[in-house]
């Protein structure tokens with residue numbers, strides 16, 4: 001069996017009296033895109049901080065690339081890169097200077113650094129702003145530059161903490177494409193998100209974090225099935241909800257729901273609501289004692 005990219009066993013972390021991570025187990029295979037899904041304060045950043053050696057766990061073990069994050073932190077750091085929730089860019093420098101500096105620190109030659117900076121600024125839509133001081137950037141531009149930095153060298157494992165927060169739809173899609181191409185080239189991606197749609201678009205598997213543990217684990221389809229599929233909604237002209245009919249998301253299922261509305265002579269605007277993180281979350285936390293969705297094959 002090959003070594004998993006990430007292996008977490010019985011991980012615990014408390015801040016004062018507040019236990020944030022409470023016996024977390026998870027295994028991420030090499031080359032997998034794994035999403036950790038959870039609302040504000042669930043402990044996503046704490047887990048990322050432990051896995052990237054920024055903070056130490058109170059108990060349990062975690063390995064990245066086969067190396068223990070506590071006892072072999074340097075080995076882990078050499079194999080990863082991280083984009084956190086707060087930007088690491090230097091305001092006084094231009095975009096291109098930021099990337100070049102980062103590339104030089106990562107050990108690239110001066111000419112290789114400039115080449116890499118040009119490529120990355122292009123991928124992240126910052127070519128026109130390359131020589132502007134970052135202090136003049138919008139929030140979204142800073143975020144894109146921050147993300148570009150974590151792609152300077154291709155790591156074994158890429159950690160992205162809520163990568164698309166603060167990005168517009170177009171930049172979000174561009175980033176998804178970049179992440180997909182990295183994963184296709186063999187990089188393991190561990191990302192956190194509050195959006196089921198994002199996890200759905202990117203992740204091979206999704207873990208739902210609740211009470212400091214993995215409350216459900218599976219593909220997006222499996223998680224949605226647990227919620228019970230899509231809902232057909234009928235709204236009046238003011239947007240008020242008149243009716244909702246649960247469907248399984250299939251064509252015949254949708255047709256049955258619409259036929260039902262038709263037979264009742266229902267009037268209004270119809271739309272299809274897909275399961276949101278809230279729905280998944282409610283379903284998972286409502287059935288606390290139920291077995292988890294899919295057992296890990298550790």
Ligand SMILES: Nc1ncnc2c1ncn2[C@@H]1O[C@H](COP(=O)(O)OP(=O)(O)OP(=O)(O)O)[C@@H](O)[C@H]1O
Pocket residue numbers: 015020038039040041042043044045046047085194
């Ligand atoms: N250094 C710290 N000291 C004290 N409490 C902390 C510290 N870091 C995190 N916490 C607490 O731990 C809990 C989890 O925080 P964390 O930042 O991991 O959540 P998150 O899932 O990343 O949330 P968000 O979606 O808002 O980023 C929160 O209640 C937070 O207040």
Ligand SMILES: [Mg+2]
Pocket residue numbers: 044045046085161
């Ligand atoms: Mg966070």
